[in-house]
Amino acid sequence: EAQVTQNPRYLITVTGKKLTVTCSQNMNHEYMSWYRQDPGLGLRQIYYSMNVEVTDKGDVPEGYKVSRKEKRNFPLILESPSPNQTSLYFCASGQRAGNTIYFGEGSWLTVV
């Protein structure tokens, strides 16, 4: 079954404690991306990757890092989380030459 899997799905953490949200896809997709969703602001793109070792900033990259060492994985790293990074995060993937992107189920992150 085609899947985009995010972990953890729910996390409460403290300010400044580094955390990583993992994203894995089993569809051999070249393209992967991270979004955050906040009330009233909709879905905003954080980073995206067109292929292994290729990453680019989206609209709200500040405070986040990503890496793409393998095709199937695209982890989102919060080096020093702050309360304003409390949000619902989505990972997505798609074929580079394709038209559809697939989303994970989301990760609820709370920073206190």
Next chain:
Amino acid sequence: DAKTTQPPSMDCAEGRAANLPCNHSTISGNEYVYWYRQIHSQGPQYIIHGLKNNETNEMASLIITEDRKSSTLILPHATLRDTAVYYCIVRDYMTTDSWGKFQFGAGTQVVVTP
């Protein structure tokens, strides 16, 4: 600047057709029109996309005006499970940077009532 404009909300009666409008007056010749929906806080789900011609699949129909400045998503027989936020997105398929930046606007909250 937003590339698309959608009404913030609309209601639809169960069993009736839901017609969701989208304005994209600055669309370029290389840009497709995509529709996604998001049910509550789940991951957005692909519905349909098109460039110039009208498109239909098992979920919906997409009608694009001849000048491509607007489009309408049609859910032919709305059900309660179609209650969701619907996003209209334009996306450049030629330029790598534009292709990668898949940007969502505010969308239309559709409520299907019994």
